[in-house]
Amino acid sequence: MKVIRTIEELRSELRERTRSGHEPVGLVPTMGYLHEGHASLMRKAREMTQTVVLSIFVNPIQFGPGEDYETYPRDEARDLELARAEGVDIVFIPTVEVMYPQPIKTKVSVADITSLLCGASRPGHFDGVTTVVSKLFHIVKPDYAFFGMKDAQQVAVIEQMVRDLSMDITIVPCPIVREADGLALSSRNVYLKPEERRQALVLSRSLQKAREAIASGQAETAGQIRQLLRDTISEAPLADIDYVEAAVFPELDPLQDEDKISDAEGRVLLALAVRFGRTRLIDNTLI
Amino acid sequence: MKVIRTIEELRSELRERTRSGHEPVGLVPTMGYLHEGHASLMRKAREMTQTVVLSIFVNPIQFGPGEDYETYPRDEARDLELARAEGVDIVFIPTVEVMYPQPIKTKVSVADITSLLCGASRPGHFDGVTTVVSKLFHIVKPDYAFFGMKDAQQVAVIEQMVRDLSMDITIVPCPIVREADGLALSSRNVYLKPEERRQALVLSRSLQKAREAIASGQAETAGQIRQLLRDTISEAPLADIDYVEAAVFPELDPLQDEDKISDAEGRVLLALAVRFGRTRLIDNTLI
Known part of the structure; x- marks a missing residue:
């Protein structure tokens, strides 16, 4: 495994690898502090491609003022160990000076589908994401890029960008990975105090309850589902709801209260963002 | 020469050509109605690359409301003849439906350097340009792309985009091509009525006078030069000045009235946009 820190060196390494037939190329873009969710992306990339590039870059332009850019957890040594264990070929770790x-x-920037959900709570966030991802795409020129479905809106936004700008890249969305007790893996989980961690289970539990209510016919409309999610989350006293939404995926058109989930064309995304203390967690499920 | 109208066919043709060693790839992006200025770009591309792609696309999203998108001159048969004569390998002519x-x-979008000159008179214009050019770059994946310096600001904006987004493409700016009497070639010259065409010579003449005044020390400051340009252009009764500017190139920071041209770091762009009747013409020179 090669650890590369400059764009020039990465380009020359990739040229050599593709010249010697190590194609297709897969990219797993991350902000580091890797967990089993990231590992699942690397495994998928290893399965589908001959050159797996993992990028680790905490991208300042996707953080808003007052967000956790400074304190975002970092642990390069552990990340490299995990990448090596997953058979990654190249880890690209640029500094901010290398990238900008x-x-x-x-x-x-992508309009419309960035204006709701996390886009509404984090103005400018997705511009920072699409800008850095398109930059990484130009640097690595991957045939496949792997993203976790925990950031379902991010997947929708990046797929829109790739389609609109005719980027010759296939986006591979990968399923959410959860702890045994249901909590979706996130680098930010490390921020949670023990009691917050315990109560944070309400996220996956509320989504699970919503799935069951839809399956059993107990809840039919988007309004009922949103209410059910809100009620369940509110059982956790430390939970401070940012948003609870039901929207068509990947277009991200929100369903009206009276819309039946079963009438929606295609898949419906149930998505939520909830704060526990200073930590903002997201989770979702596709129906 | 192949004439290709879909993205898929273009990609497969380019894959074959690069696989058989016809590299590097050069792209000459145009809106058609080709003239000797475009021909000079094709010749430069022919000289520097093994696969010359000419794109012809009148891009609706770079025209503002009330601009000349509908009436922009088009002549595919003549364009293809000229491209063939210049030894172009592939002409890509997508419809609006293919591109969008x-x-x-x-x-x-590129900030700052798009807010003055043509960017000020044509809000949104450069967003349309950078969006379609980045799309064409993703489709063709050229090693070199060729642009005429008549649109000097466009060259500066695209170079900024390429640098900021780490696109692996070298931009090759090519000199302005002029009629024997000095008028810069433009597809829009065809709009000019005979008297407008005659008076339009004031553009190149004013720039020439400015160069001479700077060379002889007759004019030293940006304020004097702008005044000289304005005075000269105003000798043509049909000329309606949109802007007259002196700015550092390619940063496009305008010089202050009291700034000496000779003190500027690097090159200074003298740029102007002038309307004759319904036709807006631009011209410039680099000092």
Whole structure:
């Protein structure tokens, strides 16, 4: 496994690998502090491609003022160990100076589907994501890029960008990975105090309850489902709801209260963001 | 020469050509109605690359409301003849439906250097340019892309985009091509009535006068040069000045009135946009 820190060296390494037939190329873009969710992306990439590139970059331009850019957890040594164990070929770890040698004037932005859910709570967040991801795509030129479905909106936004800009890349969304007790894996889980961690189970539990209520016919409309989710989450006294939404995926058109889940064309995303203390967690499920 | 109208066919043709060693790839992106200026780009591309792709696409999203999208001159048969004569390998002529099968939600935009000159007179214009150019870059994956310096700001904006987004493409700016009497070639010259065409010579003449005044020390400051340009252009009664500017290139920071041209770091762009009747013409020179 090669650890590479500059764009030039990465390009030359990738040229050599593709020249010697190590294609297709897969990219797993991450912010590091890797967990089993990231590992599942690397495994999928290992399965589908001949050159697996893992990028680790805590991207400042996707954090808003007052968000956790400074304190975002970092542990390079542990990340490299995990990447090695998963058979990654190249780890690309640029500094901020490598990625943004001068202040960046160019922005890639996706309209409409970024204006709700996490886009509403985190203005500018998705512009930062699409800009850095398109930059990583231009650097690595992957045939496949792997993203976790925990950030379902991110997957929808990136698929929209790839389609709109005719990028020759296949996006591979990978399922959410959970702890045994249901909590969706997130690098931010490390922030949780023990009692917050315990109460955070209400996220996956509420989604599970919603799935069951839909399956049994107990709840039919988007309004009923949103209410059920809110009621369940509110059982946890430390939970501070940011949003609870039911929307068509991947278009992300929110369903009206009276819309029946079963009438929606295609898949419906139930998505939620909830704060526990200073930690904002997200979770979702596709119906 | 192959004439290709779909993205899929273009990709497969380019894959074959690069597989058989016809690299590097050069792209000459145009809106058609080709003239000797475009021909000079094709010749440069022919000289530097093994696969020359000419794209012809009148891009609706770079025209503002009330601009000349509908009436922009088109002549495919003549364009193909010229491309063939210049030894182009592939002409890519997509329809609007091919380029924008659904309304595009993604935008590539460059801040700051798009807010003055043509960016000020044509709000949104450069967003349309950078978006379609980045799309063409993703489709063709050129090693080199060729742009005329008549649109000097466009060159600066695209170079900024390429640098900011780490696109692996070298931009090759090519000199302005002029008629024997000095008028910069433009597809829009065809709009000019005979008297407008005659008076339009004031553009190149004013730039020439400015160069001479700087060379002889007759004019030193940006304020004097702008005044000289304005005075000269105003000698043509049909000329309606949109802007007259002196700015550092390619950063496009405008010089202050009291700034000496000779003190500027690097090159100074003298740029102007002038309307004759309904036709807006641009011209510029680099000092």
